[in-house]
Amino acid sequence: MKQHRMRLIEQNQPAPGIMRMIFKAPDLARNSRPGQFVQIRVTDTFDPLLRRPFSIHRTHSNGTIEILYRIVGRGTRLMSRTRPGVRLDGMGPLGNPFQTEGNFSTALVVAGGMGSAPAFMLIDTLLKTGKSIHFFWGVRCDDEFFHLEWLRSSGVELHLACERGDTGHQGLITDILEPMMNRYPDSKGFVCGPKPMLEKMQRMIRTFPIPWEVSLEEKMACGVGVCMGCAVRVGQKIQMVCSDGPVFDLREVDFGS
Ligand SMILES: Cc1cc2nc3c(=O)[nH]c(=O)nc-3n(C[C@H](O)[C@H](O)[C@H](O)COP(=O)(O)OP(=O)(O)OC[C@H]3O[C@@H](n4cnc5c(N)ncnc54)[C@H](O)[C@@H]3O)c2cc1C
Ligand code: FES
Known part of the structure; x- marks a missing residue:
């Protein structure tokens, strides 16, 4: 750093x-x-x-x-x-990055709202590994989608959802992901987005035994693990989002609900 x-x-x-x-x-x-x-x-x-x-x-x-x-x-x-x-x-x-290497053939990248910010660099990196990529992208209004042509031409399989507009599924991105999850047994999931979406994802993956990494956001001050301002419970431990994360095992995060 x-x-x-x-x-x-x-x-x-x-x-x-x-x-x-x-x-x-x-x-x-x-x-x-x-x-x-x-x-x-x-x-x-x-x-x-x-x-x-x-x-x-x-x-x-x-x-x-x-x-x-x-x-x-x-x-x-x-x-x-x-x-x-x-x-x-x-x-x-x-912070610690997503683990894009490993023994999986398909990457499921799920982004909601500003979760698209980390998702694009993740996709850029996954494209270099030759893995097949499914990008599940949910927004409020369909004018928030961008770079769709670039994504398609790069070979990324797109699954879009918006709450308002005509592009893709009308509703939440989790609506279309849930019934499709069992199609990709040899996969790894990556998710970034607002907390309610992450909590829903955590419930959805209970019976779907692939690894899932999540990128968390918390209010931060120092950004380097000193002030304890961004503490979250992950598994049995209190972890700092800035220095132990922001990427964690989705199953282990305690969202406090
Ligand atoms: C690791 C990490 C990565 C982030 N990446 C992005 C990104 O790529 N793009 C992006 O738009 N935002 C991102 N955020 C959130 C971003 O840091 C906040 O939106 C920003 O700090 C708000 O600053 P502000 O002074 O404009 O708002 P403030 O006046 O500080 O706050 C305005 C509103 O934003 C909320 N807010 C403030 N800080 C955060 C935060 N850290 N997380 C969630 N909500 C917050 C407040 O609760 C309040 O409702 C990230 C946050 C973290 C922790
Ligand atoms: S922001 Fe200070 S410990 Fe994370």
Whole structure:
């Protein structure tokens, strides 16, 4: 983990309400793995004081990294006003990545909402392993889908669901995943998304004996396992999402419900 002066190359909006930042940060791009995140100081001042955590959405061989985010509060609003050329301070890569190697032939990648941020780097990495990839992607409104053509042309099998709109299944992504799960015995699952979706996934996989990794989000301060601000119970232990995770065994996570 290192501190990086990340130069903003471009900021755009791939879908309504969703922002993408492209930074030049060669060292970070080279060393990041899917599921890891970066703690960003959202302005080039110390206000706000605390960094904000963002999954690494994609990395490229030209030394750039992408962050995908939704504006939800002051920090992300300030971040959305950053102009190209500005350098923001990023600490990373942080956390433990998804385990994409292993003895499975099919990857089931399940993303809801901003879970698409880590899912794309995961898919980029899985594509290099030659495994077959099924991407189950759920959003609220179908204008939040992006890069669908690229996904299809890369050979990713797409399963889409939206609560409003005409693209894919009308409803939750878990509705279409549940009846299909037994079709992929030689597979491994990866899931990222909002807590209610993760809890539902945990119930659904009880009778489906493949490994499932989950990427968790908790409010964070230090980002490096010191402040205990992001503690969760996983199995018999209290773990820090920032330093022990954010990737955990989905079956082991205690969602407290
Ligand atoms: C490991 C990790 C990876 C993340 N990756 C992404 C990502 O790729 N894209 C993205 O848009 N967001 C991501 N988040 C959430 C992101 O960090 C928060 O949305 C951001 O910090 C909010 O900052 P703010 O100042 O705009 O909002 P604040 O004013 O701090 O909060 C606004 C709202 O967002 C909620 N919130 C704040 N922090 C978090 C958090 N850590 N997790 C969930 N909800 C939060 C608050 O409860 C509040 O409702 C990630 C969080 C973690 C822990
Ligand atoms: S944010 Fe401080 S321990 Fe995780």
